[in-house]
Amino acid sequence: MSKIVVLAKQVPDTANIRGNAMKEDGTVNRAALPTVFNPEDLNALETALQIKDRTGREVILLTMGPYKAVEIIKQALYMGADAGYLLTDKKFAGSDTWATSYILAEAIKKIGGVDLVVAGRQAIDGDTAQVGPQVAEKLNFNQVTYVTALNDVTDKAITVERDGEFQTEVIKARLPLLLTVTSAANTPRYPSARNMLRYFKADIKENIPAEKRAEYERNGWVIPTLTFADLKDINEAQIGLKGSPTKVNAIRDIAVQGGDLKMYDPQLDGVKALVRDLMKQYVEVQS
Amino acid sequence: MKTAVFIEKRAGTERLRNVTLELTGKAAALMKPFHGEVVGIFVGDRLPEDTDDLFKYGMHRVVFYNNAKLKHLHSIAIKNIVAQFVKSEKPDIVLFGATHTGRDIAPLVAAQIYTGLTADCTQLVIDDYRDKGKILYQIRPAFGGNILATIVTPDHRPMMATVREGVMPLPEQKSNNTVKFEELTVDFKDEWVKSEFLRIIPKISKVDLSAANVIVSGGAGVGNKEAFKMIFQLAEALGAEVGASRAAVDFGFVEKDRQVGQTGSVVRPKLYIACGISGSIQHRAGMEESQKILAINKDPDAPIFGIAHMGIVGDLKEIIPLMIRYLREEG
Numbered sequence: 024m025s026k027i028v029v030l031a032k033q034v035p036d037t038a039n040i041r042g043n044a045m046k047e048d049g050t051v052n053r054a055a056l057p058t059v060f061n062p063e064d065l066n067a068l069e070t071a072l073q074i075k076d077r078t079g080r081e082v083i084l085l086t087m088g089p090y091k092a093v094e095i096i097k098q099a100l101y102m103g104a105d106a107g108y109l110l111t112d113k114k115f116a117g118s119d120t121w122a123t124s125y126i127l128a129e130a131i132k133k134i135g136g137v138d139l140v141v142a143g144r145q146a147i148d149g150d151t152a153q154v155g156p157q158v159a160e161k162l163n164f165n166q167v168t169y170v171t172a173l174n175d176v177t178d179k180a181i182t183v184e185r186d187g188e189f190q191t192e193v194i195k196a197r198l199p200l201l202l203t204v205t206s207a208a209n210t211p212r213y214p215s216a217r218n219m220l221r222y223f224k225a226d227i228k229e230n231i232p233a234e235k236r237a238e239y240e241r242n243g244w245v246i247p248t249l250t251f252a253d254l255k256d257i258n259e260a261q262i263g264l265k266g267s268p269t270k271v272n273a274i275r276d277i278a279v280q281g282g283d284l285k286m287y288d289p290q291l292d293g294v295k296a297l298v299r300d301l302m303k304q305y306v307e308v309q310s
Numbered sequence: 311m312k313t314a315v316f317i318e319k320r321a322g323t324e325r326l327r328n329v330t331l332e333l334t335g336k337a338a339a340l341m342k343p344f345h346g347e348v349v350g351i352f353v354g355d356r357l358p359e360d361t362d363d364l365f366k367y368g369m370h371r372v373v374f375y376n377n378a379k380l381k382h383l384h385s386i387a388i389k390n391i392v393a394q395f396v397k398s399e400k401p402d403i404v405l406f407g408a409t410h411t412g413r414d415i416a417p418l419v420a421a422q423i424y425t426g427l428t429a430d431c432t433q434l435v436i437d438d439y440r441d442k443g444k445i446l447y448q449i450r451p452a453f454g455g456n457i458l459a460t461i462v463t464p465d466h467r468p469m470m471a472t473v474r475e476g477v478m479p480l481p482e483q484k485s486n487n488t489v490k491f492e493e494l495t496v497d498f499k500d501e502w503v504k505s506e507f508l509r510i511i512p513k514i515s516k517v518d519l520s521a522a523n524v525i526v527s528g529g530a531g532v533g534n535k536e537a538f539k540m541i542f543q544l545a546e547a548l549g550a551e552v553g554a555s556r557a558a559v560d561f562g563f564v565e566k567d568r569q570v571g572q573t574g575s576v577v578r579p580k581l582y583i584a585c586g587i588s589g590s591i592q593h594r595a596g597m598e599e600s601q602k603i604l605a606i607n608k609d610p611d612a613p614i615f616g617i618a619h620m621g622i623v624g625d626l627k628e629i630i631p632l633m634i635r636y637l638r639e640e641g
Contacts, residue, residue, distance in 0.1 A: 037454025037592075053453060062560060124421060148453055150573055150592075151429040153417040156385075160421035165504035166385050168414045182508065188410045189321045192382065193509040206559075207566060261424075268426030268466040272439075272447065275458045284615060289624025291632065297622060298636040301548075301581075301604070 025198075026081045027071045028131050030142035030158065031064035031099065033092040037147050060095045063143030065211040067204045071141045072103045072212065074176050080139075081105045085130055087115060087123065093227060096246055100222040101214030108134065109227060112251040117264030120149075124157030126262055129254040131162060138199040139181070144169060145203075152203065159201035167196045171207040311346030311444070313337040314401035314468070316392065317372070318411055319358045322512055326358045328475055329407030331367050335481025336473070337405055338368025340436055344444070349373060349399060351494075353391045355381040365490075366483035373399070375494040379503055382510075383411055387502035389418035395494060396423060401468045403446055405434075408472035420470050426463030427470040430572060432477055432595060439464060446471070451572050455592025476520055476576035517567045519553055519575040524583075527553035527570055527597070530561060531586020531607060532626060538563040540630045541585060547637040553577065553597075555587045571596035586626050589614025606630070 035056035071082045084099040084107035086092045096107030110130050118126060131137050140162070145152035152168070159166035172184035174193070181200060185192040186207065196202075225244045228236075239245050251257065260266055285300075287293040315337050320327045330350075337348045350364055350372040357374050364372065375391050392415060396404060404419075406412035408430045420427035428448035439445040439462055446469040448461045463469040519525060526548060528541035538558065545552045553570040554563065570577055572595040582600035587593060589605070589612055597603070598617050605618035606629055615621050622629060 035453070037456065037590075053456070119426065120417070121421060121424065121426065145573075149429075150452065150454075152413050153420075153427060153429060156414065156417035157421035160389070160418045166414070166418070167505065168385075169410050186410060187321050187383070187510075189513055191511040191513065192507055193511070194505050195508055196505040205566075268420075268424065269428060269461050269463050271459055272462045273460040275460075276456070284618055285620050287620065287622045289622055289629055293622065294629060294632040295636055297604075297620065298633055298640060300620065301633075301637070302640055 024078070024080050025138040026083055026134065026136050027074060027139045027141060028134060028137045029064070029068045029071045029082060029084050029099070029104070030127060030140060030155065031068065031084055031086045031095055032061045032143075032146045032148075033058050033086065033088050033095045034061045034146050034148040035059075058091065058094070060098055061143055061146045063145060063204060063206055064095075065143070066206055066208045067141040067143045067202075068099055068102060068104065069209045069211040070170070070173050070202065070204050071139075073173055073209070074139070074181075075103070075105075077176055083108065083134060083137075085110060085127065085134070087111065087126060087130075090227065093225075093246055097222060097225055098214065100225060101218045102212055103215065103218060107246055109246060109248045111248055114251045114259065114263050117267065118262055119267035119269045120151055120153035120157055121269070122262045122267045124154050124161055125266075126254070126257065127154070128158050128161035129257045130249050131158070132256070133249060133254055140164065140201040142201065142203050144205045155201060155203040162199065162201070164199045164201045165197050166201045166203075167194055168203045170202045170204045173208065311341055311344040311403075312349060312399070312401040313341055313346060313403040313405065314349045314351055314396070314399060315369070316404070316406040316412060316415070317350045317352040317358070317361070317364070317374075318407055318409060319354060321411075322510075324356070324359045326360055326363065327407060327409065328480065329409060329412075329473070331364070332475070332478040332480055333405045333407060333473060334364050334367040334369050336434060336478045337403070338481070338485065340403070340434060340446075344436075346402075347371065349401065351392060351395050353380060353388045355379075362489055363483070365487040366485050367481055368485045368487065370487055371490045371492060373492045373494050375496050377496075377498060379498075379500075382507040383414060384503050384505060385414050385418060386504050387498075388415050389422065390502055391494065391496050393419050393422045394496065396468060404468045404470045406470070406472045408474040412472050416470060416472055423468075425466040425468060425470060426461070427472070428461040428463075429472050431471045431473050432458075434471060434473070445469065451591050451595050455572050455590045455595055458591070474572075474576055476578075517551065517565075519551055519568065519570060519577050522551035522577065522579050524548050524550035524581045525553045525570070525577060525579045525597075525600075526550045526583045526585065527555065527587060528558050528563065528585045529555035529587030529593075530557035531588070531609075532558060532563060533586070534561075535563045537627065540626070540634075543634055544583070544585075544630050544637075547634045548583075550581075550583070553582075555590075555593045584614050584618070585630065587614055588612045589617065
């Protein structure tokens with residue numbers, strides 16, 4: 024039976040920026056943000072796990088990133104994924120969506136026997152929604168983006184609902200296929216205690232002491248890594264910063280700017296004054 | 311110089327989407343100093359009935375491919391045809407609406423051609439770049455809207471970008487360009503159609519925030535779904551529409567189609583009331599053009615106060631019921 028690969032990314036938690044991640048000039052200290060499993064990638068994983076529940080197909084998480092990204096692989100194992108690969112190499116650094124999707128597609132080919140890839144619609148650090156479709160193109164897969172529900176699953180096709188903005192589209196999509204899933208699709212399951220007990224020791228091979236290697240392998244605790252050297256057909260000229268068609272020319276932190284601001288007291292009188300001013304505004308609005 | 315614009319129909323209608331008009335106007339403005347050309351590309355079952363309007367917005371030529379098999383979003387087929395167009399026309403720039411269609415097709419085309427694509431640009435500027443001559447500077451918020459990044463594609467062509475609907479102003483229809491159509495010859499392969507559209511269910515209650523004069527929005531600071539009801543009550547008292555920040559949507563307080571911001575709707579109401587919204591740029595990108603902004607937040611340092619015209623620092627659960635009470639008394 025063909026495998027399902029879930030694409031996931033560990034991202035800075037840009038949605039919950041607290042005071043301690045703000046610099047004095049009002050900009051965000053990106054290094055101070057905690058990291059999370061990209062939210063819609065959890066919906067992608069849940070979609071894949073639901074297909075596994077129905078068909079018994081194997082679910083493999085694939086993430087590209089530094090060693091720290093092992094955290095999300097373990098989270099996926101706790102939720103019910105069968106395996107997780109860490110795709111990591113200095114040569115991959117600085118890749119834009121084109122180069123990233125190229126590396127991911129080569130890794131999926133290396134994993135082999137994959138006819139379904141599920142990704143989150145977009146990551147909260149970049150919001151581009153490009154990597155999923157670009158992986159589909161490089162694998163020559165069919166694609167459906169903005170998936171909001173999983174309906175039927177057969178060996179040949181998957182029926183999903185798609186958010187077409189003004190309409191919901193019920194689509195029977197032939198495999199091989201890539202889906203990008205939105206947060207509306209499902210509620211990701213909790214990690215199971217059983218899986219946590221089973222996998223809490225899991226780690227990449229390089230971190231496992233030689234004398235424990237056999238025990239780790241026996242128990243399925245070895246998280247496989249894929250590096251540049253493992254992807255034998257990859258063209259080095261098309262990855263990393265150098266192989267990326269887009270370049271970041273400038274980054275400007277957004278600082279909060281002061282403007283004309285009338286403050287009201289949060290007590291009774293202040294609220295009354297605010298409501299009176301609003302009514303004025305509201306009358307203008309109605310005219 | 312040449313800029314291509316991906317022409318999109320509003321689903322369920324035979325008419326152009328606004329973003330196509332906005333992009334045509336923007337492309338015309340970008341090309342004007344260089345006496346460049348603006349070319350539209352349409353792939354679908356039939357051309358939008360108001361395609362001729364594009365020429366009034368500065369379009370010079372529309373290239374189209376009609377095929378009854380392409381009534382729906384058959385991504386692979388549409389991608390192959392747009393990529394064929396790009397390879398033969400060789401535009402310098404290609405613009406797509408950052409719609410659910412544009413964001414489906416554009417990455418496929420860029421992947422096939424091996425060129426750069428920048429999503430959700432808020433500004434597009436042509437200027438000199440090192441020794442490369444004139445190129446497109448693509449400016450977009452990133453990192454949850456906490457930074458503005460300028461992205462360039464120095465060595466690959468075309469330079470591709472998507473722009474959200476409502477971000478570029480709708481231009482005036484002042485051009486008197488000649489109407490010029492060209493049909494694309496395509497060696498269409500049935501195997502490009504890889505999906506079957508079983509059913510199309512129109513969304514009846516699609517919230518249209520872009521048309522609202524007054525919007526009351528709630529954010530993470532509202533606290534929970536139950537408390538979000540007071541946002542609806544305040545909106546009702548004001549005859550307003552309800553919006554939300556991304557955090558409020560992510561927490562499940564309210565449905566996704568109410569989201570305002572870089573990844574939601576872009577709105578320009580006369581009055582915008584932000585309740586418990588800290589004001590990340592991601593949110594501000596969708597509402598800062600509002601005529602008047604009222605911010606209610608318990609954190610006096612919340613960035614939202616930086617763009618607000620009226621502010622009140624305190625607990626929403628106390629302030630909003632008071633507001634509703636006085637609105638009803640005064641109204």
